[in-house]
Amino acid sequence: MTAVIAGAAFYEVVLAVHIMAVVVAFGVTFAYPIMFALTAKHEPRSLPLMHRVATAIDRMLVNGGLVVVLAAGAYLASKGHSWSEFFVQWGLGAVLVIGALVGAVMIPTGKRARALAERDLEASGDGEIVFSAEYQAVVRRLQAVGSLLSGLVLLTILFMAIQP
Numbered sequence: 001m002t003a004v005i006a007g008a009a010f011y012e013v014v015l016a017v018h019i020m021a022v023v024v025a026f027g028v029t030f031a032y033p034i035m036f037a038l039t040a041k042h043e044p045r046s047l048p049l050m051h052r053v054a055t056a057i058d059r060m061l062v063n064g065g066l067v068v069v070l071a072a073g074a075y076l077a078s079k080g081h082s083w084s085e086f087f088v089q090w091g092l093g094a095v096l097v098i099g100a101l102v103g104a105v106m107i108p109t110g111k112r113a114r115a116l117a118e119r120d121l122e123a124s125g126d127g128e129i130v131f132s133a134e135y136q137a138v139v140r141r142l143q144a145v146g147s148l149l150s151g152l153v154l155l156t157i158l159f160m161a162i163q164p
């Protein structure tokens with residue numbers, strides 16, 4: 001195994017790091033809809049915790065991973081003289097849009113959703129749990145932007161993989 005790694009060019013190792021960062025940054029985000037749907041159905045009192053977990057993942061894994069994706073991608077584009085290629089320009093745009101939406105929408109909206117869920121659970125007391133229209137609207141915004149981000153990640157992987 002050591003011989004296999006030693007035989008690889010540094011460029012290929014950086015490409016592997018680029019792809020690893022994509023997996024680490026975005027992999028878990030594709031599970032969010034399942035996590036939230038099951039929590040809402042079976043354990044609604046844990047929804048504030050789920051929002052806290054998702055927001056922490058967005059901050060640490062998604063934002064942190066994006067920096068590595070960008071740094072490794074920049075090295076690959078420089079070494080491969082591909083800065084002017086469509087897929088690289090697209091990748092840069094994707095990193096900017098993802099970073100902006102995660103920082104300006106997903107993280108603050110996730111915090112807001114947690115606060116609203118806590119408020120609604122407190123108001124429900126030990127009785128039937130009723131989540132407010134306000135909470136549901138905030139969750140819908142999280143779902144809409146989350147789906148957009150997932151689609152953008154998949155499209156970007158497609159463009160990176162089919163580059164000439």
Ligand code: HEM
Nearest residue numbers: 019022070073074076077088091092094095156157160161
């Ligand atoms: C969300 C953003 C990104 C995703 C999901 C992504 C994903 C990927 C994947 C999966 C590959 C492997 C494709 C293959 O080898 O067939 C790849 C290759 C590559 N990426 Fe990205 N990438 C992103 C952003 C960027 C950025 C911002 C840059 C440049 C600044 C970049 C530059 C490259 C280059 C040059 C390659 C080709 C390496 C080669 O095949 O020799 N990527 N990317």
